[in-house]
Amino acid sequence: MARVTPPAILILGGSALATARRLQACYPNARVHRLRGRVAVDAQADPGDIVYDELGAHLRELYASGTPIIALCAAGIVIRCVAPLLANKGAEPPVLAVAEDGSAVVPLLGGLAGVNVMAREIAAVLDVPPAITTSGELRFGTCVLNPPEGYALASLVQGKRFVSDLLAGESTRVEGDAHWLDDAQLPRAPHATRAIRITPLAWNGNTDELVIHPRSVVVALTDSEDAVHRIRDALAAHGLAEQALAAIVAPATGIGNTTLAQAADALGAPLRFTAAASVAGEHAGAASSRALLSTAMLPSNCTVVDTATGIALAIADQPVDPDTVGRARGRLTVIGLGPGSADLMVPAARAALAQATDILGYATYVEMAGPFRADQQVHPTDNREEMQRARHAFELASSGRRVVMVSSGDPGVFAMASAVLEALDTAGEPDWADVELDIVPGVSAAMATAAQAGAPLGHDFCMLSLSDNLKPWSIIETRIAHAVEADLVMAFYNPVSRARPWQLDKALDIVRATRAPHTRVVLGRDIGRPGASLVTTTLGELKSTDVDMRTMVIIGSSTTRGFARRSTQDTHSAQREWVYTPRWYR
Structure with a gap:
């Protein structure tokens, strides 16, 4: 069930949290996304949970980033949220709606990204039948247009036509190794007009074929000049499909070459490097493309051919894992x-x-x-x-x-x-x-603490570490004195520790020599973590015993001010004190 991008499990209220935790067990690397203020932090809370403020914006951000989405809410809510982004069926991530109580699993989007596979996984955990509505998946037991990793469709448009023909009663034969279809309930016939072909050769446009390319071709070149066109010409000269590219191999001297990187991006193939060229001599071109392939750790059954454009092609009879070819740029x-x-x-x-x-x-x-x-x-x-x-x-x-x-x-x-x-x-x-x-x-901790307090860093400020592990205390004292003289707001990191409990008092002595006792001070402890606390006080009232190593200390300037307000809607609420430094200076 592991995926490179773990799914996001979204909930709107506390009633969905138990189901979300069950799904998190199904996908151990997934995180639960909780709507701020709607899900109480209790014994089931997890510090790894992500808290979001607005469902629509959060869903669209996840969708745009390609993150699989499991939303524990009504399907209509999810559809309306992501609808503005629906454009390319071939690029959408899996999106599912799951009932809060786990009684229903509905795959919504991402049929070509394995959404129905996820639906079956989730349904198995929840012990309910998945609500799969994809006709081909229901009829054949698999998504024919979603080949496994290492394979690519020649044409999605033709693929949809082909599946429609099968659903309308046509039969098919399978040419090549399509092991993932062995147990599919396809309407097979040995002499069928329609054919599913597994081949690295380019599709010729025959509408009776569904062509799936194994990524089994590795291209090697010794220089980056006109790389995209040369590679495409080399593939075309041997009738090979661009989608069959598994990797592009270049000499190690080409690491960091932006032209090579752009060529790999344009061709949708990972870029790998070998040391062959540097071993052969000082000049990158001294090693032939064929020599690059010989050191790229390719499968032993590859057929290697040279091209007129100085490129060598290695063609395997199975998909090639690019992670085993040469090495990537770190x-x-x-x-x-x-x-x-x-x-x-x-x-x-x-x-x-x-x-x-x-x-x-x-x-x-x-x-x-x-x-x-x-x-x-x-x-x-x-x-x-x-x-x-x-x-x-x-x-x-x-x-x-x-x-x-x-x-x-x-x-x-x-x-x-x-x-x-x-x-x-x-x-x-x-x-x-x-x-x-x-x-x-x-x-940063200073920014997070400031945001909780209001805007104490709203004008010029400085950040100072009071730790003398990496600099002498005399330098710290000098910098504090200059910051006080410049009337800067100061954010103190590492204010005290067991080994140096005296340093904050020394720093405060320097500040108090010039700055008024009523100067606003903000103490933020573990802001953003469980048990966080925020205290606002004054320079005159501040005691070093109020501070530990996990406290951020923000000392205001002469213009920093604070005020308290109680909600007009809730007269029983506590007064909230806000601290800010105006953007003007008198």
Whole structure:
């Protein structure tokens, strides 16, 4: 049941939570998405749950990202929400509606992406029959237009016509290895006019055929010049379909070549590299395309042919797994989890985690980033091992793996992005320069605390770490003094610890020497995590005993102000105090 992209399980109210947890057990990497304010946080709550604010926008975001959706609500609600995005049947993810009590499972969209397979999986868990309405699936027991991984339809339009003909009473024969159809209830006849053909050869337009291409062709070229046209010409010269491409192989000297990467994207094939060209000599062209294939770890039964355009083709009799061909360009993505709540993690960070082969980070943060699939490797380390962790990440990524380095908050704010760049800058490892490096921003603890309080960072501010593990305390004192003199709002990270309980008081002494006792102060502890608390006080009332290592301390400027308001609709509600710094300056 495992999928590269785990499904999102959406609920609108607490009555659906029990069913959602049952489905989460069916898809261990899936997360439950809860509507804010409608599902109470109780014993069944999970810190990995994602909280959303508006169903329509959230559903459309998931759909647009290709995430499978299991919505525990009325089918009509889901249809109306995603209707504006319905355009390409071949690109839609699976979308299902499930009754809150688990009494009905209705596949809605994604017939070509396995929605009916998911419907049967979910129905088996809930012990109910799935409400499958696809005619071909009901008649034949499988979706003929949804071949397994490693195969591709020649034409969806022709495929739909072909299935319609079978439903109308025509028979078919199967040519080639279509093992996934062995148990299908197809109307077969050995001399039928209609045929399902499994072949890497290009479809000739015959409307009596449903052509499915095994991705069994590997292309090798030694340079990127006019790559797309040359590859297409090479395939056409041998009658091969573009959809049969399993991988494009290039010399290792081409890693980072944007033209090659764009060609692979245009042809819809993964790009792989071998060291053949660099072994042969200094010039990338010294190794022939055929030599590249000889070092690409291809299946032994491949037929290799050369073309007039300097490209070599390897044709296997079965689909080729691109992960076994050469090696991919490694990728290292540095992400921030945000302050801790899953709904405050940016979608790009979540996508990077889903695609990762390896996840590294401080053990506490790695645990927060889970759960992970069985095929993902996790490398938790101690909080003080930043440079070793960064070097390990590059070592993994330079071998072709997709690595994610996890930080809390924003990775560029007192976190791992700086360590990663320092490792790259100082290591002198040429292979590390070939790694595709991406830094994904996150919601920092200061930003999350400020948002809870109002807008104390609404004007100029600075962020300061009070930890002297990586810089002398004298520098910290100097910077605090200058920030106070400049009348900046200050956000203190790492304010106290067991080893240095005195430093916050020292910092406050510097601030109090100039800043008024009524200056607004915000204390945010574990904002975005279970048990979060927010306190607003003043500089005069603030005590260091009110603060621990997990507290964000925001000290306002001379213009920062606070005010309290009680809801006019609920006179019994507590007064809410808001803190903000005006955008003007007097």
